[in-house]
Amino acid sequence: MKFERKDLPVGTPVVGMIGGGQLARMTQETAIALGVQLRVLAEGPAVSAAQAVADAPVGDYRDPETVRRFAAEADVVTFDHEHVPTDLLHELEAAGIKVYPGPDALVHAQDKAVMRQRLDAFDAPAPAHQVVASRDEIADFAKRIGGFPIILKTTRGGYDGKGVWVAESSEDPVVDEAFAANVPILAEEKVDFVRELSAIVARSPHGQAVAYPIVESVQVNGICVEVTAPAPDLAPEQAAKAQQTALRIAKELGVVGILAVEMFEARDGRLLVNELAMRPHNTGHWSIDGAVTSQFENHLRAVLDLPLGSPAARAPYTVMVNVLGGDDESTADMHYALLHCLARDPGLKVHFYGKSVKPGRKVGHVTAYGDDLDDVRERARHAAAYLTGTIDE
């Protein structure tokens, strides 16, 4: 630590966030404003959040002693990712440390089979699903739901579409790939969806909760590329239903902090839960510039049991486009590319994560907001495309 806790103003809460990625980095912006001291357990000395947080010890979140020591100097422990083993978190809780979200909630964001089983127990709407351990079980599952194709996914460890396969038959080579992952495999109905939606809510320990407007998210190759808030032309009843589903899940699972519920809007009108995240989520980044209270601020308020802020949008439309690293070396200098973007669009908001460019890596995002959806979308897309070197004017 560069300074002692006693050097901070009286009453300053210390929030310990495990993981030093861009989510911790963006949490720091709001921690500064609220006068909250953010500590980050960082993967290395120069990771995204470590560049922005003074108190960012480097350590391995899988090492119990490291986590214990880190947690001992925080008033509450929270997360930039969902990978901390729940055994360890139970141990922290037993030692009287506040962990938000707690391990009994977090396990539903770690393990898709546990999540499916728990959501079934209170009839949350889901695609047909079953844990499968052999080709025969895959064939039986497909028969039960009316045939192939089906989705196979790892119950643990998947991200950005890694660990998700479409199987055309029980003999499909992807079946071997899935089983080679050496974790239980979940088979799911391949949902015929019109689009993907995301419902983000924040919930505090004493049970206050707020729901953000439902957004539409576009994924390419399993990676989120664009988010529109609110989801255009979503019927108000559907939006309310999606919000209620997310609020219900947050309450049933006892989530504290941000809960993001990824959903499918099926062609037949069903709203089906895809998966859960219990931390600020990519589909909520629009809220930094587009909402009265960002998801990062509400996450901090929630874990500190402070009253939550308004999740209302500031403008009729907000579009967030991810800046994904391109293949071209010549586009690695993002700072240089800023010049054009800022000159072209004084209303544009740019967020860089302090990450060097690698193909497909999320290195930042841009946000535009306003009254006209087509205009807002064009501005955000143009900026992201320029920054990634896809266009050069």
Ligand SMILES: Nc1ncnc2c1ncn2[C@@H]1O[C@H](COP(=O)(O)OP(=O)(O)OP(=O)(O)O)[C@@H](O)[C@H]1O
């Ligand atoms: N049952 C399904 N039917 C149709 N498409 C699906 C299904 N499950 C997943 N997908 C597609 O695959 C994408 C990734 O799936 P999922 O969100 O489960 O995986 P992930 O790798 O954990 O994602 P994330 O990067 O959000 O953590 C989804 O956003 C969706 O586009």
Ligand SMILES: [Mg+2]
């Ligand atoms: Mg997902």
